[in-house]
Amino acid sequence: MGHLVTSVAPLPLQGGGLGRFIDPFVQFLTDITNLEPVLLQLLAFGLLLGGVYALTALGLTMIFGVMDVINFAHGVFLVVGMYSVWLVSEMAGISPFLGIPIAAAVLFVLGVVVHVLTVEPIIEAPQQNQLIATLGVLFIIQSAIEIVFTPDPQQVELSLGSIQVGGVFIPLGQFYALVIALGTMLAVRAFLNRTDLGRKIRGTADNRDGARYVGINVRRINYLTFGIGAALAGVAGGSIALFQRFDPFTGETYLINAFVIVILGGLGSFPGAFVGGLIVGMIQVFGGYYLPGTTAQVLIFLLFIGTLLVKPEGLFGGAEA
């Protein structure tokens, strides 16, 4: 993800010692007081990345919200989304944009199958069982992709170029990914709030026994939610493929950040996933520019641990799905 900030020349590394960590903050404050144009550029990159991050977290938080399952396979679902879009555009010659709904459909089916085969049989077991089962799915699918497509990075051939808005440089691939992410999030929100099925999903997330008492087929809600969560990973992965190279293991970094976002925003919370995505995106972009090496990622983990210690329920904890 360092690729994002390479378009703005990173600050030269200052000397060694603590100064390496203090100087960037001094620099940051100076830039703010001087209203340096680079800030606007970084803000734009942060928004572009954060929006997509939010989408990577959405399916994860939804599955957790409804069935308390921590789905490690989510990372590789993202990767299947990337490869689906790539396959569709490279092999079938269809536009990668059309590949995204195809990726969603593929992932929906895969999600339902994974759920029925691995999660459902142990849905009443302790949480760590499901966690380990989904981790197993992650490794199996990841290896399968590696065997079939080699571990080499792939790329969707798409030269979208970029535009300049008021001196701010916006790569169009990322811009479209952000638009898709925001559109998808709004659509999911409308689906959950306005449709009967959406209401049933919210009800099951709210109170499983309550759902049983009113006669909701909770088993069906479970696999549909798993399918929808996976489909969202398909859209997220497919959008990422519009602007980034990927390999079978790309999902791991995204999965980790998605976990941070979900914890930060509050497990099961949609607004939380959105705000969490933006925060993590901003830290990554600003940190990548001002801080040496991978310090930004360290900052993200510190934030993660800090949230768990200080406000384990997250920013929007307890909010409805």
Added chain:
Amino acid sequence: MLELSGVRAGYDDIEVLHGVDMHVDEGEIVALIGSNGAGKTTTMRTICGILSPSRGEITYRGEEIHSKASHEIVERGIVQVPENRDLFTNMTVIDNLLLGAQTEEAKADRKENLDEMLELFPRLAERKNQRAGTMSGGEQQMLTLARALMGEPDLLILDEPSIGLAPHLVQEVFDVIEDIHAQGMTVLMVEQNVQQTLKLADRGYVMENGRISMTADGDELLEDEGVVEAYLGV
């Protein structure tokens, strides 16, 4: 209509019900009373498929239902007001009511039934866009009852519907039960308000330690010395 025979059920390895026999006939109000921990709630949960019996049989209108999932039991017309309410606390009153209508018939009548419920429980109408979890205990109990009625049950199961309510609300709950029964609904209820319940009920069962220890008409139970001593606090 509903028949339990030799039902054994419990939690994990602990058996709570050691062979329960009881039945409810069409159009009746049947009361189940018994001290705390006797197994009344476990019985109600087992009827509705939240728990499944390890032994014994439950039939509804002649059809075996003990191996059915909870939503299949609701489809057949049995709906419960559970003891701990199990409302959708983060959702609005309206959402809770709409979620009560899951069967095809109930969905078809959803609009009219919703209006009817808001008329029957004016306090719910005032709070229709409020989150259920933010309402008072009494209002939540009314909502649980209304949510169950949205399912258009043929057999309504009530597990301590008046628990923790102020006396005037207890009366309101009993009035509603009497009303819906008068409209032809069959009712099976667990209650701590033994006197009031047995007056209303056609028949009653007394449960002790996971077994039915006595059964008789409501009036007879009200006059039974053992029942009076144990449950009416005389």
